[in-house]
Amino acid sequence: MQIGHITLKNQLISAPMAGVSDKPFRELCIQFGAALAVSEMLSSNPEVWRTPKSKHRLIHDDFGIRSVQIAGACPNEMAIAAQVNRSLGAEIIDINMGCPAKKVNKKLAGSALLQYPRLVENILSSVVKAVDIPVTLKIRTGWDPLNKNCVEIAKIAENAGIQAIAVHGRTKTCLFNGNAEYDSIKRVKEAVSIPVIANGDIxxxxxxxxxxxxxxxxxxxxxxxxxxxxxLFQEILHYLETGEQLAPKTLSDIKPIVFSHIKKIHQFYGEEKGFRIARKHVAWYLADYSPDDLFRRSFNTLDSAQAQLEALEVFFENH
Incomplete structure (x- = not known):
């Protein structure tokens, strides 16, 4: 698959997720076969770029293709944000028009923009003209089930010079409820010639x-x-290439993965913040292997990186 002049090695992309798609997570997804891992959303508001959170979100990856997602509602600010990230090493700029979060939408960013096609066009054109690297777009199918305009937005995007468009198969008001609907994604694919990326419930x-x-x-x-x-990227890639399913990973299989990831989180965020960030990842890792939440609850009371690693060691020894 091509995104402008950039060739992806396969069809698998890791989605930008606020609070999740940090550098340690992106690196892991690339390691397991994702062709592209998009950074978590970065506000186009320059006033927040110097905050600790934004500094961690600025991309400095030494692996994979560096794709940075930006969000905002001002065409000029978005263009400047794209230029700043380009200067920091971004190889792709991704524009967020799919986030359904209230704090994003109340600023007219994210999926709220789908209600204003003319503003969408202005933002996309401004960003495309501002940088010499590919610009991509992530949207939902529309604002609500009665106002699905993803085909219209996709055509605007193509005309503005967007190089690929990802479509989440839900409207803004659907949030993450119900099942993703793929009919709209199919219609987008049939309506434009730029690459279309399907997202939702995969x-x-x-x-x-x-x-x-x-x-x-x-x-x-x-x-x-x-x-x-x-x-999961490894499982999908293997199945698409061979038609065979890989055996599910055992606890002993995931132990080195968990330890490596958690150590990188501790290192990336530092002692004070790292152990807090690590909690949700450990809960996700162990959800299928330890259905009761006794360990999770006790793990969440630990207040140091070393205590977390010691507790994980005990958990894997006893399971």
Missing amino acids: NSAQKAKEVLAFTGADAIMIGRAAQGKPW
Whole structure:
């Protein structure tokens, strides 16, 4: 698959997820076969760029293709944000028009923009003109089930010079409820000639193949299903290439993965913040292996990185 002049090695992309798609997580997804791991959303507001959170979100990856997602509602600010990230090493700029979060939408960013096609056009054109690297777009199918305008937005994007578009198969008001609908993604694929990326509820190798076949999409984007299961990319890739399913990973299989990831989180964020960030990842990793939440609850009371590593060692020894 091509995104402008950039060639992806396969059809699998790791979705940008706020609070999840940090450098340690992106690196893990690339390690397990994702062709591209998009950074978590970065505000286009320059006033927040110097905050600790934004500094961690600025991309400094030494692996894979560096794709940075930006969000905002001002065409000029978005253009400047794209230029800043380009100067920091971004190879792709991704524009967020799919986030359904209230705090994002109340600023007219994220999926709220789908209600204003003219503003969408202005933002996309401004960003495309501002940088000399490919610009991509992530959207939902529309604002609500009665106002699905993803085909219109996709055509605007193509005309503005967007190089690929990812479509989550839900409207803004649907949030993450119900099932993703792929009919709209199929219609987008039929309406434009730029690459289309299908997103939403792709949580298994079989589902990935079915979605690709039904929508005709050029690639798929995996989000929540990879939380605590980054090897999902490996499973999907193997199934698409061979038609065979890999055996499920055992606890002993995931132990080195968990330890490596948690140590990188501690290192990336530092002692004070790292152990807090690590908690949710450990809960995701162990959800299928330890259904009761006794360990999770005790793990969440630990207040140091070393205590977390020691507790994990005991857990894996006893299971």
